[in-house]
Amino acid sequence: MASSLPLNPRKNPQQARSEGLVAAILEAAAQVLAEEGAARFTTARVAERAGVSVGSLYQYFPNKAAILFRLQVNEWQRTSSMMRRIVEDLSKPAHDRIRELVQVFIHSECEEAAMRVALSDAAPLYRDTQETRVFRRAGRETIRQYIAGALPASVPADAQTTAAEMIRLTLTSAGKRFSESPRTQDEITRCAEAMADMFIAYIDALEQRHNTGSGQA
Amino acid sequence: MASSLPLNPRKNPQQARSEGLVAAILEAAAQVLAEEGAARFTTARVAERAGVSVGSLYQYFPNKAAILFRLQVNEWQRTSSMMRRIVEDLSKPAHDRIRELVQVFIHSECEEAAMRVALSDAAPLYRDTQETRVFRRAGRETIRQYIAGALPASVPADAQTTAAEMIRLTLTSAGKRFSESPRTQDEITRCAEAMADMFIAYIDALEQRHNTGSGQA
Amino acid sequence: MASSLPLNPRKNPQQARSEGLVAAILEAAAQVLAEEGAARFTTARVAERAGVSVGSLYQYFPNKAAILFRLQVNEWQRTSSMMRRIVEDLSKPAHDRIRELVQVFIHSECEEAAMRVALSDAAPLYRDTQETRVFRRAGRETIRQYIAGALPASVPADAQTTAAEMIRLTLTSAGKRFSESPRTQDEITRCAEAMADMFIAYIDALEQRHNTGSGQA
Amino acid sequence: MASSLPLNPRKNPQQARSEGLVAAILEAAAQVLAEEGAARFTTARVAERAGVSVGSLYQYFPNKAAILFRLQVNEWQRTSSMMRRIVEDLSKPAHDRIRELVQVFIHSECEEAAMRVALSDAAPLYRDTQETRVFRRAGRETIRQYIAGALPASVPADAQTTAAEMIRLTLTSAGKRFSESPRTQDEITRCAEAMADMFIAYIDALEQRHNTGSGQA
DNA sequence: GATGAATGAGTATTCATTCAT
DNA sequence: TATGAATGAATACTCATTCAT
Numbered sequence A, B, C, D: 001m002a003s004s005l006p007l008n009p010r011k012n013p014q015q016a017r018s019e020g021l022v023a024a025i026l027e028a029a030a031q032v033l034a035e036e037g038a039a040r041f042t043t044a045r046v047a048e049r050a051g052v053s054v055g056s057l058y059q060y061f062p063n064k065a066a067i068l069f070r071l072q073v074n075e076w077q078r079t080s081s082m083m084r085r086i087v088e089d090l091s092k093p094a095h096d097r098i099r100e101l102v103q104v105f106i107h108s109e110c111e112e113a114a115m116r117v118a119l120s121d122a123a124p125l126y127r128d129t130q131e132t133r134v135f136r137r138a139g140r141e142t143i144r145q146y147i148a149g150a151l152p153a154s155v156p157a158d159a160q161t162t163a164a165e166m167i168r169l170t171l172t173s174a175g176k177r178f179s180e181s182p183r184t185q186d187e188i189t190r191c192a193e194a195m196a197d198m199f200i201a202y203i204d205a206l207e208q209r210h211n212t213g214s215g216q217a
Numbered sequence E: 001g002a003t004g005a006a007t008g009a010g011t012a013t014t015c016a017t018t019c020a021t
Numbered sequence F: 001t002a003t004g005a006a007t008g009a010a011t012a013c014t015c016a017t018t019c020a021t
Helices: A016-036 A043-050 A054-060 A064-087 A094-110 A113-121 A130-149 A157-179 A185-211 B016-036 B043-050 B054-060 B064-087 B094-110 B113-121 B130-149 B157-179 B185-211 C016-036 C043-050 C054-060 C064-087 C094-110 C113-121 C130-149 C157-179 C185-211 D016-036 D043-050 D054-060 D064-087 D094-110 D113-121 D130-149 D157-179 D185-211
Strands: none
Touching: A016 A043, A016 A054, A016 A064, A016 A113, A043 A054, A043 A064, A064 A094, A064 A113, A064 A130, A094 A113, A094 A157, A094 A185, A113 A157, A130 A157, A157 A185, A157 B157, A157 B185, A185 B157, A185 B185, B016 B043, B016 B054, B016 B064, B016 B113, B043 B054, B043 B064, B064 B094, B064 B113, B064 B130, B094 B113, B094 B157, B094 B185, B113 B157, B130 B157, B157 B185, C016 C043, C016 C054, C016 C064, C016 C113, C043 C054, C043 C064, C064 C094, C064 C113, C064 C130, C094 C113, C094 C157, C094 C185, C113 C157, C130 C157, C157 C185, C157 D157, C157 D185, C185 D157, C185 D185, D016 D043, D016 D054, D016 D064, D016 D113, D043 D054, D043 D064, D064 D094, D064 D113, D064 D130, D094 D113, D094 D157, D094 D185, D113 D157, D130 D157, D157 D185
């Protein structure tokens, strides 16, 4: 569809004031999204919420999609750095890192669920963009590598890639879907446990298949 | 949000004519969705495509959301009956049934992907309805039971429920996500294979855990 | 610039009601143009003036430019048929027909001057369209032929074409420019007289040049 | 309409710096007009192009219209001085001076056509001003006198005025209209020739009418 | 003087839904 | 029953101009 909307910030927020405004707008945008939903996410509402004129809003964002895109990028970065922290902690055994990864990820998905769901609802507005595609692809790659980093080294590279990709796909998509309904802390923990169980069983089976001499596969 | 839109058909399609019209409208709706996307899915376009006046359209559907809802229900029913067929074929061992379930499901998700993605994009329009919630819950339950039906009987009931739910969640959400990008037949098959591997490893581990006498858990 | 706006009427006004609405909208448009000027010519104002909702307006015209285009076409047709009537009245000598043509044209240009000036001001909105170009070219051609029809037959074809084109250009552009300022009837008549004098002198000179045997040219 | 916008420069450009800035702004304005058209002629774009802040722009011009007005005045002055040079060259016979006048004027109109057309498109913005009216009236007068200066002295004063005014009106309006379409050098020359033919025939006829003793008029 | 961030009124266009015919 | 004309609220985005720094 609209695959060429420019999502780049209009000006580099060089000055503290600018950065503050951008932050205020993004904060307001997140609130509007969470409280009013994607359908009522309008530039006017965001500007009003941010205590800024629409004109100012458009000085920092070229269009509505760009605001949503920035919100999404921020989410991705948060997720990504969170994962990196866990995965790079080599003091823990692989299984524990996987378990922690899943727990932290699912819990984090369930935080600010309203906003995240609304952001997903609005995805059609910023999804079909070169920029988004590039960003998303890069994010996918990064996360897959983090996951691969927690897999046993004995698994051959291509099997590792496949498995990491399946785990990434499951983690992110099932995590998102799970977080769409309101959940208690207990439910969240149990869901993450089951998912980690599944991942670990999968990894162990993979390891076994490749370890056992001439292997069965 | 808009949780009280009536999605029920306005009249019981008693006459053949009515049924034909409803079918024509739904067919047209699916086409519009697939070819124009959710953003351009308008009642006027659907009516025109169906060769019907908007007025008539509104005689069979109380509002736009109801059309989308019906489309979604049809998808759910198709999926559900497809699963039932596989799961009830007791001539095959459980593992095979799981593999087949996943293969068929993922392939089916990737068919008519354009329409299904657009239908998902439009979900905010019909999602927050009592009716949808009821239907979805029932569908979830049914599918979970189908999956549970393919799990080994030795696993205790509650563990079985948890596992079936995790598999259902993964299958449907990762399947949907996977189908959002265009895929070759080969890619689809390999994704389904990996997913089935994961599920089977998960099930086997579960079985083992509960079989081994006093078990570790 | 915007060279691809569709200016075609959205629906054929088949019914009397439709025709009435289109006429009402065009009438209102002419009034808004005359009284408020091109800059304040908005679809909302036109609709209000016509006693119609904006929605209805957009059922009969695909966009603002189309309304202006229709107004312009009407002007062109009025001018064209007026010229034809004069030029086809063979009972009068050529000179008289030229004089009458000029008088009638200039007087007509000065009528509804406010609206016509505003319509010209708005020209950038509908000018750069395939449709307008086609229409304008056809109109130019027609008028040139009418003028050629009043020229003496002794002038060779190509000289006749050149002269008719120069007279057309002068008549229409100087007529338009002259009508931009408010004028008394007397001023208008005298301007038309002088212009006709010029045209007739031009035609006579042309005739003479081509009549005098080996001529000077 | 908006007949009271102040178009006067805000400050006398006493300093060299000021003059430079004014010139830079006008140059930038001409470029923006030529390259982007009247609709995209914004103060922001002009300022950016001129390498100046909007604030500075507003120090030298009270509003957007004033920039356009200055551009127009410059055009008028260029035209005017060009005409004066030709008309005051008494070494050439009147006919030749008329021919040259027309040729040079039409060619000059066709130069920078893009900018001139855009400047005309923007005319509604500066046209309805006391200042513009005064300037335009003065310009008209001057040009008419230049033209009168090339007419034969035997024609009585009032007839001369009428004729000069008709020629001025035709020259400027038809010239402008002609230049609105892209033209080859050859087309331009031939148009100017035909126009000069017309003017000379007109002048000769006038002369004859007034020379022939008791004359018919 | 110079800057450029902030303002906010203004506008074209769409679309779900109704209801007179 | 069927039609489709009519409605009008809603919304993204622009731009001339000001004024605090």
